Amino acid sequence: MEDITKFMIGVGGAALLVGGGMALGMALRESSPHRLPSSPAAPKSPLRQQRSRLLVLAPPYGRITTTESTGVVSLLERLQPGPLEVAIHALGGYSTAVDHIARAFKAYPHKITAFVPYRAMSGGTLVALAADEIVMNRNAVLGPVDPQLAGYPAHAIATLLETKPIERLKEEWFVLGLESKKALAETTRLVNELVTSPAAITRLTSGTTTHGHPISMQEATELGLPVREGVPPDVTAAIDQAIAFSRSQELPLPY
DSSP states (O other): OOOSSSSSEEEEEEEEETTTTOBBBSSSHHOOOOOOOOOOOOOOOOOHHHOEEEEEOOOOGGGOOHHHHHHHHHHHHOOOOSEEEEEEBBBBEEEHHHHHHHHHHHHHOOEEEEEEEEEEHHHHHHHHEEEEEEEEOOTTOOOOOOOOETTTEEHHHHHHHHHSSSGOOOHHHHHHHHHHHHHHHHHHHHHHHHOOOOOHHHHHHHHSSTTTTOOOOHHHTTTTSSEOOOOHHHHHHHHHHHHHHHHHHSSSOOO
């Protein structure tokens, strides 16, 4: 089995291995022009030498899709046994993809450390919660994980179903209401598998705040989440590199 070291998921919509110039899951070297931007060689510090298994999860436009989840699961199956570090920069993602990654992390038999230099919101928070510990920068944020359907909070849709007479509901809202209840139950069940603090579970899933209302490191600590401060500079630099590359691939806005 091949030992995969320093890899990146989601840059340019593909799976890249950082450092080795190898491709996973697709013939990226032959069929895609996407490459990580070159940077001056930095002197190797002891910290940099020790961090040989860093997964950078920074999907384009911040959305975790099945492209990322397939890449992550494939990598986990090919890794040699040992601890894993994951740097996350995401606004959220599709529930199917996020749940897939979170459950794969939870089942991983060795320690996983999640690094959040800037933000891991919504689905990014769920992925981070599946790690054994979360390391954040002082101003980094997590976020609520209550599901959203058709651009609306599932809690609001479910409340609509319960409070408005059914004869006054359009069929699509009735269907969305039923699906919202399922999504809420599924998300709450997963969070209960990942989190032990009742206060944290309520804050993450209750929908009592807007979906984008951030959870600071201080609040995460008060809620009883396994967080601490101190993302290493080279991990932040890896996220910065991924952000810069994603921006370089974006199409210019029309005038």
